[in-house]
Amino acid sequence: xKKLEFDIPVITHYPKTPAVQPDAMxxxxxxxxxxxxQESLGFPGELVENWHDKAIxxxxxxxxxxxxxxxxxxxxxxxxxxxDKCHYFLGTADPKNMPVARQDLMRxxxxxxxTFAGKHFPKLVGAIDLTKEVLDDWYKYYHQCxxxxxxxxxxxxxxxxxxxxxxxxxxxxxxxxGQKYSNEIIGKVFKIGNNLGLxxxxxxxxxxGLEEEVKEDTDVDVRFPVDQKGADVLLVTPSxxxxxxxxxxxxxxxxxxFHQAGISWTLSSHASEAANFGMFIGSQDNMQRVAMRVREAxxxxxxxxxxxxxxxxxxxxxxxxxxTLIGPFDFLDPNYPAPQHICESTxxxxxxxxxxxxxxxxxxxxxxxxxxxxxxxxxxMGTMPGGQFVIPRALIKASCNHFVDMRQETIHEGTFCCGGxxxxxxxxxxxxxxxGALPRVQALHEVIEDHGVTHMAAICAICKSQFxxxxxxxxxGMDMIISVHQLVGDALELGKER
Amino acid sequence: MYFVSILYAGLFYLATLILxxxxxxxxxxxxxxPAPLKIPTTPAPTTKSGVAARLFREVVLFESLFKASKWTxxxxxxxxxxxxxxxxxxxxYFTDPxxxxxxxxxxxxxxxxxxxxxxxxxxxxxRIFVDRVKYISSPSxxxxxxxxxxxxxxxxxxxxxxxxxxxxxxxxxxxLLQFQIKLLPGDPVLLIHLGLVICLMSIFPISKLLHxxxxxxxxxxxxxxxxxxxxxxxxGSRA
Numbered sequence: 001x002k003k004l005e006f007d008i009p010v011i012t013h014y015p016k017t018p019a020v021q022p023d024a025m026x027x028x029x030x031x032x033x034x035x036x037x038q039e040s041l042g043f044p045g046e047l048v049e050n051w052h053d054k055a056i057x058x059x060x061x062x063x064x065x066x067x068x069x070x071x072x073x074x075x076x077x078x079x080x081x082x083x084d085k086c087h088y089f090l091g092t093a094d095p096k097n098m099p100v101a102r103q104d105l106m107r108x109x110x111x112x113x114x115t116f117a118g119k120h121f122p123k124l125v126g127a128i129d130l131t132k133e134v135l136d137d138w139y140k141y142y143h144q145c146x147x148x149x150x151x152x153x154x155x156x157x158x159x160x161x162x163x164x165x166x167x168x169x170x171x172x173x174x175x176x177x178g179q180k181y182s183n184e185i186i187g188k189v190f191k192i193g194n195n196l197g198l199x200x201x202x203x204x205x206x207x208x209g210l211e212e213e214v215k216e217d218t219d220v221d222v223r224f225p226v227d228q229k230g231a232d233v234l235l236v237t238p239s240x241x242x243x244x245x246x247x248x249x250x251x252x253x254x255x256x257x258f259h260q261a262g263i264s265w266t267l268s269s270h271a272s273e274a275a276n277f278g279m280f281i282g283s284q285d286n287m288q289r290v291a292m293r294v295r296e297a298x299x300x301x302x303x304x305x306x307x308x309x310x311x312x313x314x315x316x317x318x319x320x321x322x323x324t325l326i327g328p329f330d331f332l333d334p335n336y337p338a339p340q341h342i343c344e345s346t347x348x349x350x351x352x353x354x355x356x357x358x359x360x361x362x363x364x365x366x367x368x369x370x371x372x373x374x375x376x377x378x379x380x381m382g383t384m385p386g387g388q389f390v391i392p393r394a395l396i397k398a399s400c401n402h403f404v405d406m407r408q409e410t411i412h413e414g415t416f417c418c419g420g421x422x423x424x425x426x427x428x429x430x431x432x433x434x435x436g437a438l439p440r441v442q443a444l445h446e447v448i449e450d451h452g453v454t455h456m457a458a459i460c461a462i463c464k465s466q467f468x469x470x471x472x473x474x475x476x477g478m479d480m481i482i483s484v485h486q487l488v489g490d491a492l493e494l495g496k497e498r
Numbered sequence: 499m500y501f502v503s504i505l506y507a508g509l510f511y512l513a514t515l516i517l518x519x520x521x522x523x524x525x526x527x528x529x530x531x532p533a534p535l536k537i538p539t540t541p542a543p544t545t546k547s548g549v550a551a552r553l554f555r556e557v558v559l560f561e562s563l564f565k566a567s568k569w570t571x572x573x574x575x576x577x578x579x580x581x582x583x584x585x586x587x588x589x590x591y592f593t594d595p596x597x598x599x600x601x602x603x604x605x606x607x608x609x610x611x612x613x614x615x616x617x618x619x620x621x622x623x624x625r626i627f628v629d630r631v632k633y634i635s636s637p638s639x640x641x642x643x644x645x646x647x648x649x650x651x652x653x654x655x656x657x658x659x660x661x662x663x664x665x666x667x668x669x670x671x672x673x674l675l676q677f678q679i680k681l682l683p684g685d686p687v688l689l690i691h692l693g694l695v696i697c698l699m700s701i702f703p704i705s706k707l708l709h710x711x712x713x714x715x716x717x718x719x720x721x722x723x724x725x726x727x728x729x730x731x732x733x734g735s736r737a
Contacts, residue, residue: 067531075712080631081566095633116704126636152539154566158718320536323729338726385541
């Protein structure tokens with residue numbers, strides 16, 4: 001591995017808010033999308049000549065399209081409540097990673113071109129022209145935000161920087177400066193069906209391999225069906241679940257639960273991906289196009305239910321946006337009229353007494369739980385607000401004897417992003433990812449010291465990949481991070497009478 | 499002196515027009531722009547009444563700010579509710595006879611002036627001494643604090659040192675309400691106080707003071723968490 005050219009942040013006993021270091025991350029930006037990756041999404045291939053006018057025009061269009069953007073541009077009073085809330089600021093000390101400053105990159109331009117005060121008294125209100133330097137700053141700092149919404153919890157006006165980041169990225173892509181990682185992946189989804197570009201034969205092969213593996217381990221025939229017409233449940237899960245570690249153990253967990261509960265289910269090769277990077281780049285059109293595959297697959301296979309695997313932003317899209325974008329779901333079983341999260345489904349089965357656990361299987365572990373940002377602050381599970389916190393913990397407690405939570409302000413709605421969300425899970429942003437993980441790692445470190453925690457469970461493919469990659473930088477084992485459904489699957493009593 | 503009375507009367511009418519039309523225009527614009535997707539910051543209430551309660555807590559208790567920063571919350575809350583009480587106290591210049599409850603709050607209203615000054619100084623202190631808040635402050639952010647501090651300060655000066663002729667002042671204000679221009683006392687501190695208020699009213703619709711109507715239109719706060727139960731369709735999401 002290439003030697004890192006930056007210092008790994010030091011874990012201090014108490015979390016500290018750093019003193020601002022201007023431009024500390026000014027060198028950091030992801031690769032720019034190539035022409036082909038831009039054009040397959042309907043964006044210009046490279047920076048257009050009249051980018052200034054096009055960008056302002058696009059901004060005007062978005063201001064009229066999204067109430068959030070217009071209201072958020074006007075409402076900020078610069079109170080500073082958000083300034084110490086972003087994991088990227090806490091990890092990098094770059095002041096442009098403070099949510100308000102990130103918003104101001106766009107707000108200064110908004111004021112200059114769209115407000116009376118900014119047109120006539122720019123210096124007074126901090127309004128600036130859109131120059132190439134400003135556009136470059138947008139590219140850098142709108143790709144140092146993981147759209148995790150932590151700032152929106154604390155803003156007295158509910159300003160959500162994620163909305164502004166999405167608008168910023170959409171403007172950038174529309175003038176030809178898209179992000180390679182996200183756009184390339186969306187292209188793969190359109191072309192092949194999933195983020196990893198895993199074609200159908202490889203998928204089938206992988207799943208057959210899993211069937212054999214589970215058979216060897218448990219002596220039970222747990223199936224992993226694909227494209228099985230007439231199945232009751234369509235499972236839509238992030239493609240990382242098919243072979244990445246530790247994700248795949250989660251997939252095995254889902255399959256064991258379905259097997260034990262006697263639920264007939266199937267994956268789809270057409271919609272072999274729950275992730276929807278259309279959200280990350282702020283493009284509602286692309287988000288809708290990605291999501292539509294799920295509706296098409298569900299109708300094609302004639303399923304009665306849709307269940308979504310462990311994936312944070314995918315659950316935001318599924319829970320909050322699917323009904324709008326690809327609904328109505330009037331073709332589903334009226335008893336399950338909306339797509340469900342796998343945790344909701346497993347939780348219901350536990351409530352019904354359909355699953356039995358041998359918790360001792362997990363006695364070698366002391367487990368804590370990492371709330372995923374999009375699940376926590378942009379969705380729900382179950383019928384009660386906050387069910388997204390209760391239900392995954394209930395699954396862990398049903399399958400483990402030793403569970404402890406991390407510090408209160410770092411869990412539930414205050415949870416820290418893993419540092420790799422929002423389309424930033426790419427090696428060209430490794431420095432940002434390592435530094436951005438600091439607040440979560442800090443809280444994890446505390447429970448390791450105080451409670452001997454050995455594992456952190458998660459319900460998001462990005463979180464799992466990110467922690468696997470960055471935990472070793474902090475001297476922690478990459479195998480500390482596991483799927484909630486791995487714990488469930490390992491403790492589930494298979495094959496016994498239901 | 500009569501010239502000053504006419505000038506101030508004219509400015510008051512103008513400022514009122516700017517304030518009312520400017521804010522109404524913004525509110526109209528906000529209400530016309532669609533919110534195509536469901537984006538409440540969760541956990542969020544699942545019902546309309548729950549949303550009303552959430553907004554009430556934001557407006558009255560500054561719930562989110564309390565979660566964020568206890569000092570900013572303290573200064574901000576004390577300032578805003580000092581301002582509210584001081585404004586209500588001033589109703590005695592616009593009502594005849596004075597409404598009974600306005601009479602009751604008169605003495606508390608004086609402390610409200612001090613509360614405003616305390617809150618404003620605290621908020622200004624953060625802008626100067628906390629490096630993060632200093633970084634995000636524009637000249638206009640400092641000027642806004644200076645403006646409101648000067649309004650509160652000039653008000654307190656009149657209460658305790660440079661008394662003005664409140665009887666004549668009240669006749670002027672009641673006259674304005676009936677579109678009659680009466681004599682305005684010519685005390686410099688009063689003219690400064692009123693001039694700054696006119697200034698504040700005029701910049702309201704073109705400044706960050708729009709946070710007041712903005713909060714009610716903030717989709718992360720005013721949407722119910724019910725996307726599965728009700729299919730949300732608005733603007734771009736309406737096919």
